[in-house]
């Protein structure tokens with residue numbers, strides 16, 4: 001029997017894509033779930049699917065991670081149902097690819113509030129209870145794009161926020177170590193989800209895309225390491241092609257080529 005059985009987890013952005021795949025993987029381990037996303041239809045559908053196929057509790061809480069009141073509600077409802085939170089998986093994210101000079105100005109706030117502030121705020125809301133419990137695991141969905149320097153063309157606002165998130169998580173890892181809390185960043189390569197479906201250039205050749213399998217496995221690995229160990233970062237990157245090339249069609253030579 002898995003040690004994870006009966007634990008509780010919040011997974012943001014779990015109505016579809018990587019978050020949904022993680023939710024199913026955690027349910028397989030017997031972990032009770034709180035699922036969060038903005039659109040109630042797909043969120044409830046995912047919750048129902050998991051309830052039908054796994055013997056775990058599933059709470060669906062409509063949440064916009066850009067809104068502090070929604071994050072407070074998400075955590076309060078989880079605590080009320082499960083008593084305490086063992087695992088936080090910060091995964092909700094949006095994308096915006098564009099040459100910088102053409103990128104809609106309103107995209108910046110949406111990206112910053114979803115992909116950076118949403119993560120930091122939710123961690124701040126749960127962290128004091130985890131410190132009091134002297135345990136907890138916080139896993140954050142960063143991005144393989146943070147491994148590129150310079151950042152991938154047409155992707156610099158998204159990627160620079162993920163760089164900031166990655167740096168924050170690394171700092172948090174050291175601050176939380178003495179409290180018995182584990183902090184892990186996952187750096188996925190280009191994965192077959194709605195988020196990448198918008199990238200017309202790569203969906204023509206789907207063999208280049210990863211499925212969610214390696215990400216699910218990385219998370220289960222991170223949650224199963226011995227108590228005195230914590231994977232700080234796990235990169236799961238596409239093997240078939242260099243990371244950036246399928247995402248960003250280079251119109252000119254990359255500066256370091």
Ligand SMILES: NC(=O)c1ccc[n+]([C@@H]2O[C@H](COP(=O)([O-])OP(=O)(O)OC[C@H]3O[C@@H](n4cnc5c(N)ncnc54)[C@H](OP(=O)(O)O)[C@@H]3O)[C@@H](O)[C@H]2O)c1
Pocket residue numbers: 012013014015016017018019036037038039040042063064065066091092093094114141142143144145187188189190191192193194195196
């Ligand atoms: N796919 C990739 O290649 C890839 C690579 C590296 C990193 N990532 C990261 O992995 C994470 C998941 O991406 P994905 O590919 O699974 O994307 P996806 O298929 O588009 O799913 C995104 C999920 O986040 C939710 N979401 C978006 N904005 C939200 C908000 N403001 N509040 C609450 N939930 C919100 C969506 O539901 P609603 O729209 O209903 O809210 C959905 O459940 C993101 O952080 C992304 O940056 C993805």
